[in-house]
Structures are given as structure tokens and as C-alpha cells.
Amino acid sequence: MANEYENHRPDTDITVTWTVLIFASTAVFLVGITMGAVEVLWLGKRFKSKSFSIKILYKMGFYLLFMLVINLITYPIAASIELGDSVLSEGVWEKFSHYIVSLTFLSTMVSLAFSIFVSLLYSGFSEHLGHNVLLNFFSGKYHQPKNESRVFMFLDMQSSTSLAEQLGHTVYFRFLSDYYNQLSNAIIQYEGEVYQYVGDEIVITWKKEDGLNHANCIRCFYAMKQSLTKKASYFEKTYGVQPAFRAGLHLGEVTTGEIGALKKEIFFTGDVLNVTARIQKLCKKFDEELIVSDDLVNQLTKTKDISFTSLGTMDIEGRAADIALYVPKIKS
Structure with missing residues (x-):
């Protein structure tokens, strides 16, 4: 979603600035805390009695949907910071409309899905074998x-x-x-x-x-x-x-x-x-x-x-x- 160097796809990608970086870092921290709290306080207990495969499948679906919503919320905010315009401006939403049908969006979701799957797989094996x-x-x-x-x-x-x-x-x-x-x-x-x-x-x-x-x-x-x-x-x-x-x-x-x-x-x-x-x-x-x-x-x-x-x-x-x-x- 954000490029550190020259932005070759300005119609979809966010160019990194210090303000964008601070926003992204804060968002990642808050999302991590939220996901951890959801896992410990609700999701982990809800599927405790389910089989290993069903547990992975349901959690995968939940977290992927959760990250999709977060992605769709944070992108317009990051775009408004980059463009120095209101989040409701026409320029921000035009860029957003290009983003959701782009390879950047698809690659972001595929990367998230893989990361979530590997994390859940490791967590599941760790739970069955014992912590550490x-x-x-x-x-x-x-x-x-x-x-x-x-x-x-x-x-x-x-x-x-x-x-x-x-x-x-x-x-x-x-x-x-x-x-x-x-x-x-x-x-x-x-x-x-x-x-x-x-x-x-x-x-x-x-x-x-x-x-x-x-x-x-x-x-x-x-x-x-x-x-x-x-x-x-x-x-x-x-x-x-x-x-x-x-x-x-x-x-x-x-x-x-x-x-x-x-x-x-x-x-x-x-x-x-x-x-x-x-x-x-x-x-x-x-x-x-x-x-x-x-x-x-x-x-x-x-x-x-x-x-x-x-x-x-x-x-x-x-x-x-x-x-x-x-x-x-x-x-x-």
C-alpha cells in the first residue's frame, strides 16, 4: 500500500512520508493490540472445543474479514494525509476506487491471508504441543x-x-x-x-x-x-x-x-x-x-x-x- 521509494503507481499506492509512516505505525500497533485482545478474551474461548482444522478455518475467515475492514478504513485516511486533503474529498475517493480494483490491493490481501494462516498454524501447533x-x-x-x-x-x-x-x-x-x-x-x-x-x-x-x-x-x-x-x-x-x-x-x-x-x-x-x-x-x-x-x-x-x-x-x-x-x- 505504501512505497518507500519513488512511487511508480501514484493512482493506487501511498507515498511514504514521515506523517504517513507515523500513522501507519500507530494503526499497526492498535490493530495488533485489538487482535490480541479479541483472541484472548473471545475468539480463543469460542472455538476452544472445535477441531484443529475447523478452528483454523473459522479464525482465518474472521481475521481476514477483520483485516479487510481495517484496510478499507485506513487507506482513505492515509491517502488524505498523502494528498493533504480531506478524507471526504473527490481526489481521495478517486484514488481509493482505483486501489480496490488494483493488483496492489489483491497482493496486500493475499499477503495478509498467508501471514494470518501461518500465524494461526503456529499458534495451533504450539497450543497442542505446549508453549515454547x-x-x-x-x-x-x-x-x-x-x-x-x-x-x-x-x-x-x-x-x-x-x-x-x-x-x-x-x-x-x-x-x-x-x-x-x-x-x-x-x-x-x-x-x-x-x-x-x-x-x-x-x-x-x-x-x-x-x-x-x-x-x-x-x-x-x-x-x-x-x-x-x-x-x-x-x-x-x-x-x-x-x-x-x-x-x-x-x-x-x-x-x-x-x-x-x-x-x-x-x-x-x-x-x-x-x-x-x-x-x-x-x-x-x-x-x-x-x-x-x-x-x-x-x-x-x-x-x-x-x-x-x-x-x-x-x-x-x-x-x-x-x-x-x-x-x-x-x-x-
Whole structure:
């Protein structure tokens, strides 16, 4: 629509000036913010239950129509800036009439359609594989195994066995889907990554700096709890139960790499996973919702709104040395 150099098609193309550039940059920024808000607040939720292909098709149509409308609105404004005339002037609308039947308009829409399709395709694959996983595959970050420090949370639903028996496997599947959907926003907000769904258990991980920063790993737990509390009436009405969970948090070294012959995935191995699982199982013994290790507590930046109560040291199965455990609490 705009040319940086000499304008060879002045009847359809906009010649770039500083004023036009500022207008175009502002328009692109506002359109990006609007599209992001629409995706997060409405469109993403509306097609959440649709198949991958249907989701791409519907979103493609919506965003292409949206960009067509934006294109038809912004072009006359840019033309009026270029010509130094009113947006309602005859010269502006004559140029606009030439534009909408030109190759410039067609090439702009084809370019937009391709960009939207690629973006939706990447977003869809990323959603199915997990945030950052697809990027890691493309970049080859874990093609060769590497050692790194990570925070892990093992989060297990309470009374899941009896609940599955009570609801039946079909209804229980829908229940799990609703349950995990309620946890997802908090995980994204506090920079976590879902490593595995194992039945009613979810394993969440953070890079060390992301998990420790502002106690994200601990705040994520309470944000997930709050999200479920807000939907308590829905779960009670739909399934006759309010879901609750317990979790263990631990920090340690893992070896990370791609694994699998028929299906590739990013895989973590190390003592930290076994210890975290054992810590989570101790929640029932101590009747606590969340227990964290001293390895994690000692590296957290202390904050005024989080306190820790010691549970003493425990002999963790599979670990030679005892480990000190704590119960974190966020002050209201």
C-alpha cells in the first residue's frame, strides 16, 4: 500500500512520508493490540472445543474479514494525509476506487491471508504441543541433551479415584477438561510450562530464573486455586463436586533433551522429578495443600507477603540425605 521509494503507481499506492509512516505505525500497533485482545478474551474461548482444522478455518475467515475492514478504513485516511486533503474529498475517493480494483490491493490481501494462516498454524501447533515446545524443536535447542536447573510442581487432584467412579468415565473426561482449562491461565500468567498431564495429575515446570522470580511458582499455585474457587458454583452445579488439589514444589538439576523414535518430545530426567513427586504425596500425610523443599525456599527472593512454616526434615524415598520441608502461605 505504501512505497518507500519513488512511487511508480501514484493512482493506487501511498507515498511514504514521515506523517504517513507515523500513522501507519500507530494503526499497526492498535490493530495488533485489538487482535490480541479479541483472541484472548473471545475468539480463543469460542472455538476452544472445535477441531484443529475447523478452528483454523473459522479464525482465518474472521481475521481476514477483520483485516479487510481495517484496510478499507485506513487507506482513505492515509491517502488524505498523502494528498493533504480531506478524507471526504473527490481526489481521495478517486484514488481509493482505483486501489480496490488494483493488483496492489489483491497482493496486500493475499499477503495478509498467508501471514494470518501461518500465524494461526503456529499458534495451533504450539497450543497442542505446549508453549515454547514448538520453538524449541524448530531451534534445535534440545537436539543435544543439556543440563539445566528447573523448578517442578507436581499437582494432584484430591479424591479423584472416587470421583471418577461416581461420574463415570465419559462425564469424568469432561470434568477433567474443565478442570485443566481453569488452571491454564494461571500457568501462563506465572510463566510456567505444562510438562505432562498424567490422568488427574499435572506436572508444571519453570526455568529456574522464571520460577524463582517474584516467587512465580508459589504464586501460580494460589492463582490456580483462586481460579477454581471462582468457578466453584459451576462445578457444583454441573458435576456435583468442587475440585481441589495438592502440590509439591522442588528445584534441582535435570538433563533435558529430545527423545522418542515414533513421537518426539522434550524429556526431563533427574532426581528432582522423583523428589518432587514424593513431596507431593506428603501433602496428604501433613494435611497441607502445598509443600515446598528447602532447596527452593533458600533460593527464593524473600517477599513480605509470603511466609514459610517449617515441617522439619523428612527422609524422602530414593534420596540419601534428609530434606527440609516448608508450607508457604500468602498473606491476604
